Amino acid sequence: MHPAELDAAARAVLSANDRGGYTVPTEGLYPFQWNWDSAFVAMGFATFDADRALRELERLVEGQWDDGMIPHIVFHAPADSYFPGPEVWGTRHRIPTSGISQPPVMGMALRFVAARAPAAMRPRIATLAHAAARSHAWWRAARDPEGIGLVAVLHPWETGSDNSPAWDAALARVPQDTTTPVRRRDTGHVDAAMRPRDEDYRRYIHLLDTYRAAGWQPAAMWRAAPFRIAEVQVSAILCRAAQDLSSVFDELGEPGAAAAQRALATHLAHGLDAAWRPALSRFVSRDLVAGEDIAAPTQAGFLPLLALDLDAPRRKAVLAEMRRWSAGCVLGLPTTPPYHPAFDAKRYWRGPVWAVVDWLLAEGLRRNGEAEAAQALIAPLLAAIARAGFDEYFDPLTGEGLGGRRFSWTAAAWLVLSR
Template sequence: MDEAARAVLARNDRGGYTVPTDRLYPFQWNWDSAFVAMGFAIFDIDRAYRELERLVEGQWDDGMIPHIVFHAPSDTYFPGPEVWGTRHRIATSGITQPPVFGMALRHVHDAAVAAGRPDAADRTLALFQAALRSHRWWLSARDPHGLGLVSILHPWESGSDNSPAWDEALARVPPTTTTAIRRKDTGHVDPAMRPRDEDYQRFIHLVDVYRDCGWEPARQWAVAPFKIADVQMTGILARSTADLIYLAEALGLEGERAELASMHHALTTGLAGRWRPDLARFVSLDLVSGEDVGAPTQACFMPLVALHVDHTQLQAVEAEIKRWLEGMVVGLPSTAPYSQAFEPKRYWRGPVWAVVNWLLADGLRMNGALELARQIEQSTVSAIERSGFCEYFDPTTGEGLGGDAFSWTAAAYLVLSRRGHGPSAQATRP
């Protein structure tokens, strides 16, 4: 399996960057590549650095790292660069994705230092500066009012495209578009496993709106019909910020360390305020309606990667996660099985994702819930060993779903399968 996982990464390598899987996702995706870099770091540190270096080739001058970098043309994916209409020096999309980059950079740097790489500091420093510019963009463009919570303006930015968390907000978005929709995904994967056509119409309506703004952050913020202060995004950003603080200290960058510490304090304070004891989870905030996003999805537990919760909160979270795991062959489902919105085979409405489990297990470990973390890790590894390196898994059966030979699932296997061989620095650090 270890050799097979490496073979998946080799198969999807396009010359310094990795596609998630052939044809279905033929370009470089932001958070996919961050996870892939951590997988590469286990056996090829140079290639791990290169993955991140190729990703930041697409970074915009304002600091945003887009969710797709179109390094080479392909006609197997929609929407392509002609729909986005961005004006970056390399063709990219106009939105971003969860900022796992800082976490990945620390992981790769630590591996390079442990291996005695003489170029570790120099290569890390260049990527650190790109990461810092990205974090500055997040705070200025996506938290302009200083809530300590960063917002998504499109469901695709969350990484959890058709999650039930977005149902109410997305229903307010008109399904009309000025762009002809030519879906390619349902030609590669069973439509029952993908977002519905009506979801896509609203997704593309949002692209139209922001393209008409010239992709300028202030204009987008002002007109956005979809605006969610997302606890998953904020939790990942806060964790990546903590990892950048570690790197700033390692590189002797005191001014940057102080700036990042201020960011981290703001983000963790904002996150802590989103805890809802009656639900035993954290909730996002719909900035258009002013209402909490109460849908029970995996995002509700993602703040654990950044926060040290108190004993009462941890007990409540553990009990709630165990409730979600009851009767499941593999967990954690991306939507609570008791929810009316639960669909075990449809993308982010129920299936299990290996990289989500990786992050959640890290958060549980950081908070001392080691047994539950191990249960989730081992369940994930077993599902991959049974069904292969699939994009996601049916929690009720363990069946592999979506694309196959999937890069981030292979990377997750390489990391999680080693968790039983001693303590994991990735999981135990603050």
């Protein structure tokens, strides 16, 4: 297909997944609004329709809790093709939502959209910027109560990378018993061999049951959490989002709000900097329950490039390590490197290439003056999308498209990265 035809096809995916101002990740498998998916989708819309891009974020913010948290799923309308639905979460927001969050890409999206929006949209941008700032304050207060400069996740779903090998050891300590009966729906839509295992799901639901019993109160959840990870992927995204949001506030003429975001970004930059491990040539998350570094290699270890300006030795070390991971791969950075025993080319976050991850990594490489390496990551990804379609993720060894088809954030990645 010609690039112009692919643009049209990408827009068609977004409009087919539009449910009235918000976009579902894909038909069937994910029938609601997901937090970080929508932030990427807003950037995709911003390439041709700033109004629709802002609408996506406005609908996401309808789910924001009074304490500032923006949940990972907003259940705008009922659908029975997904488990766990709103009745399992049992939260008490005006619109049914989940009770945990997801990587806060919204601040990044807002800067991207604001740069492409006409002046008349400034009041809407200001309202969204303050919503994003409240969510950043929630992360800082609820998830970094000791001020270490990394925010913690209490559930693998909060990282956006559910079954990553990074959680294997921590998740193995989580019991498999649940008060909620586990009725998976995902494996009715896609091949079970490409999805998290049943025992992973039982542990995900055990955690959900635990937090529901804690009344979804941040302090009670923190105390009850058998899974608590100071995590570099979410922290890097939050740090970058705070930097981007400070620029948005500068543009809006709100210096106090801009300064607050810069202070948050500085705090997180210190935490990320301290998570660098020279022997591994990457950054590591910390298991706060076990009091140990998480050594398993995953894409998260490189995401701090998004927010930090690395010195030359670190930059070179990261590039060499990324090259080592990609040996034998036909595209992208695998989410787990093929040399590691946990690698599985087709199983979700245990190897496959995700367009939005490469998008963030390319952005981090560009920020660090490595435009060529960024291009080397993106060109084969775009070629794979052109060949296979807007699939959920890709096999790094063959380039085969996998998971859900006609995926919104893959379409958004095409629209943004092919320009």
